[in-house]
Amino acid sequence: MTTLSVPLSSDLRARIKHYVSQGDAPNDAALARKAIQKYLEEKAVEDVLKAQKEPSLCGDLDELSEKL
Numbered sequence: 001m002t003t004l005s006v007p008l009s010s011d012l013r014a015r016i017k018h019y020v021s022q023g024d025a026p027n028d029a030a031l032a033r034k035a036i037q038k039y040l041e042e043k044a045v046e047d048v049l050k051a052q053k054e055p056s057l058c059g060d061l062d063e064l065s066e067k068l
Contacts, residue, residue: 006032016032
């Protein structure tokens with residue numbers, strides 16, 4: 001496992017401590033891992049939705065080239 005050192009503002013640090021104290025995570029590192037995982041999942045969903053909006057190149061190549 002790799003360690004990542006991230007500078008935090010005092011406000012962000014206080015908010016992390018608050019959520020850990022409320023039991024959302026057992027410690028700061030677990031909360032940070034949860035946040036990173038959630039971000040990565042949301043990013044993956046965004047990428048899929050973006051890919052679905054991309055034009056498809058299915059069909060007759062002559063018709064497709066005429067549209068260009």
